[in-house]
Amino acid sequence: MTEIQTLIQGLTSSFASTDVTVSDWTVLDRGSPPYAVIWPGTWDMEDYTFGGDDAVMFKWGINIDLFERYLNEVDTYVALEATNQAVVNELNKYPTLGALAGVQYARITGGDEPSQVFARDGGGPHFLMTTMRMRIEELADITGGEY
Numbered sequence: 001m002t003e004i005q006t007l008i009q010g011l012t013s014s015f016a017s018t019d020v021t022v023s024d025w026t027v028l029d030r031g032s033p034p035y036a037v038i039w040p041g042t043w044d045m046e047d048y049t050f051g052g053d054d055a056v057m058f059k060w061g062i063n064i065d066l067f068e069r070y071l072n073e074v075d076t077y078v079a080l081e082a083t084n085q086a087v088v089n090e091l092n093k094y095p096t097l098g099a100l101a102g103v104q105y106a107r108i109t110g111g112d113e114p115s116q117v118f119a120r121d122g123g124g125p126h127f128l129m130t131t132m133r134m135r136i137e138e139l140a141d142i143t144g145g146e147y
Contacts (some may be wrong), residue, residue: 001038001060004134007090008036008064014086025065028127032084033069033127035131038062041133057104062134070116070125080114080128087132097136105137 001022011019020036021027033119041061048057052062066114068080088108096103111132 003100004038010085012061037065051054056140060136060139064132067127067129070128076128104139109133109135
């Protein structure tokens with residue numbers, strides 16, 4: 001997830017580096033929007049044989065929450081869409097996350113409709129957010145144990 005964080009932080013025209021975190025939503029209480037919070041999603045694995053060697057293919061799900069501070073309906077939706085598109089464009093440039101060891105495939109696979117975020121006391125909306133879903137396939141050798 002840190003490689004994804006680094007790639008999104010590289011979008012300096014959209015994000016301050018401190019506004020892109022891994023599983024840390026306290027960023028919403030500081031800094032300046034937009035914000036991105038990257039967090040783990042579902043995963044599975046399957047056996048894989050490559051050139052006679054045993055391996056497993058991990059299929060990692062990664063979620064990326066994008067937040068824009070709520071100003072008004074039109075401007076906030078337009079800003080979130082622009083941020084969303086910038087992140088998609090940037091991550092699509094790196095289908096193996098910059099040749100990260102073992103990564104065979106990394107792509108944005110979809111996203112949710114934007115939703116308004118309210119305070120616990122009912123005040124707001126304070127943010128407009130959307131969650132992007134990313135799929136990473138990583139090939140890992142099996143060594144040791146019964147292999």
